Amino acid sequence: MYSPLIDELIDALRCLPGVGPKSAQRMALQLLERDRKGAARLVQALNEAVEHVGRCQLCRTLTESEYCEICANPRRDNQQLCVVETPADLFAIEQSNTYRGRYFVLLGHLSPIDGIGPEAIGVDQLMNRLVEENVSELILATNLTVEGETTAHYISERARQLNVIVSRIAHGVPMGGELEYVDGGTLAHAFSSRKQL
Amino acid sequence: MYSPLIDELIDALRCLPGVGPKSAQRMALQLLERDRKGAARLVQALNEAVEHVGRCQLCRTLTESEYCEICANPRRDNQQLCVVETPADLFAIEQSNTYRGRYFVLLGHLSPIDGIGPEAIGVDQLMNRLVEENVSELILATNLTVEGETTAHYISERARQLNVIVSRIAHGVPMGGELEYVDGGTLAHAFSSRKQL
Ligand SMILES: [Zn+2]
Ligand SMILES: [Zn+2]
Numbered sequence: 001m002y003s004p005l006i007d008e009l010i011d012a013l014r015c016l017p018g019v020g021p022k023s024a025q026r027m028a029l030q031l032l033e034r035d036r037k038g039a040a041r042l043v044q045a046l047n048e049a050v051e052h053v054g055r056c057q058l059c060r061t062l063t064e065s066e067y068c069e070i071c072a073n074p075r076r077d078n079q080q081l082c083v084v085e086t087p088a089d090l091f092a093i094e095q096s097n098t099y100r101g102r103y104f105v106l107l108g109h110l111s112p113i114d115g116i117g118p119e120a121i122g123v124d125q126l127m128n129r130l131v132e133e134n135v136s137e138l139i140l141a142t143n144l145t146v147e148g149e150t151t152a153h154y155i156s157e158r159a160r161q162l163n164v165i166v167s168r169i170a171h172g173v174p175m176g177g178e179l180e181y182v183d184g185g186t187l188a189h190a191f192s193s194r195k196q197l
Numbered sequence: 198m199y200s201p202l203i204d205e206l207i208d209a210l211r212c213l214p215g216v217g218p219k220s221a222q223r224m225a226l227q228l229l230e231r232d233r234k235g236a237a238r239l240v241q242a243l244n245e246a247v248e249h250v251g252r253c254q255l256c257r258t259l260t261e262s263e264y265c266e267i268c269a270n271p272r273r274d275n276q277q278l279c280v281v282e283t284p285a286d287l288f289a290i291e292q293s294n295t296y297r298g299r300y301f302v303l304l305g306h307l308s309p310i311d312g313i314g315p316e317a318i319g320v321d322q323l324m325n326r327l328v329e330e331n332v333s334e335l336i337l338a339t340n341l342t343v344e345g346e347t348t349a350h351y352i353s354e355r356a357r358q359l360n361v362i363v364s365r366i367a368h369g370v371p372m373g374g375e376l377e378y379v380d381g382g383t384l385a386h387a388f389s390s391r392k393q394l
Contacts, residue, residue, distance in 0.1 A: 001288060001292075002259070002260075002284065003250065003259070003260040003262065003266070004261070005242075005245050005246045005249055005250055005261045006246060006250060006259060006261075008242050008245070008246070009242040009243065009245075009246040011242075012235070012238045012239045012241070012242035012243075013213075013239065013242075015228070015232055015235030015236070015238065015239060016210075016213075016224045016227070016228075016235075016239075017223050017224055017227045018220060018223070018224075023214075023215060026214050026215070027214060027215075028246070029259070029283065029284055029285050030213070030214045031212070031213075031243070031246075032246060032247070032250050032259050033283070033284070033304060035212055036247050038209070038212030038213075039212070039243050039246075039247050040247065041212065042209045042210065042212060042243060043240050043247075045202075045205050045209035046206065046228070046236050046239060046240045047240055048202050048205070048206075049202045049203060049205070049206040049225070049228075049236075050229070050233050050236050050237065050240075052202055053200065062199070062200070062226070062229050062230065063199075063200040064200050064201070064202045064203075065200065068200065069200070086226065086230070087230070088222065088223070088226050091198060091222075095198075107230060
């Protein structure tokens with residue numbers, strides 16, 4: 001209903017999460033009417049990020065370096081390894097300022113119906129780290145959803161065979177809640193009251 | 198707090214209207230984790246639109262052609278000319294299926310405090326059209342906000358000197374309301390009950 005190029009821009013903006021037809025329209029018109037500099041900056045940032053951002057070779061979080069800042073930080077505690085589903089969950093835990101160990105990012109969770117098995121979420125890589133780095137505690141901080149619980153259960157079974165202490169964050173995170181939306185205080189509480197599995 | 202390239206992408210996404218830090222973060226991670234194709238499509242669409250979309254030579258709406266589809270359509274009525282603030286307002290009126298005349302898009306409204314005077318919103322160009330195209334009715338469909346009313350008042354004074362019938366959309370649009378968010382039925386009503394000024 002606008003011109004073809006504007007219509008295509010509106011459509012393309014809908015790939016962004018939470019953006020429906022009405023907000024996509026507002027975004028496109030705002031960029032074209034008033035903020036072409038912002039549009040150019042966005043193009044540049046998207047290009048750079050898509051071209052250079054890959055996975056950290058150790059923890060699998062998103063980064064443009066071989067190792068992310070946390071993995072590359074020699075002052076982080078090697079004894080604890082915390083498993084999260086996504087980079088946003090890692091970020092949320094870092095924001096809560098309660099944890100000084102290392103991470104492993106699954107970039108997803110087990111979902112047999114979608115064909116996502118242990119390999120897709122890097123469980124073998126995780127098990128290798130437990131052995132090679134001599135980790136003493138594995139903290140499972142997957143979401144408190146059905147999929148997150150299933151994934152935590154599967155990993156705990158695998159890790160127990162390696163004689164590692166396995167714990168699960170527990171109190172404080174609401175049932176069905178996603179870590180990314182939990183405030184720092186709640187997360188800190190969930191960490192300190194974790195239970196050994 | 199993420200890697201520099203991801204942080205820059207999150208910042209750049211905040212130029213989009215209605216996007217705060219939290220949604221920008223979700224957008225960046227979603228694109229990088231799961232939808233790099235969508236990101237590439239968005240880059241392409243932004244580049245094309247920013248490079249090619251300009252103003253219609255006649256009505257000033259956004260388009261990549263010399264004349265927009267409405268101006269280029271010989272079956273639109275030349276006798277009526279409708280003034281709106283933005284392309285989104287034009288779109289909203291078209292959606293209401295109640296008007297078959299032509300448009301003039303101010304791309305803004307009078308705002309002395311921001312240095313936006315009659316030239317910036319194309320009032321001279323509008324007056325020329327009234328004379329050259331022999332328009333019989335000028336319909337003022339600026340927003341029913343203070344700025345929109347001021348702008349409508351100014352234009353009606355100027356147009357009256359040219360002996361053109363000037364009308365203002367009225368009933369149905371809530372006070373302080375912005376056209377873009379008004380449903381089609383209400384807009385149709387506002388059109389049919391417009392008052393001559
Ligand atoms: Zn890492
Ligand atoms: Zn036009």
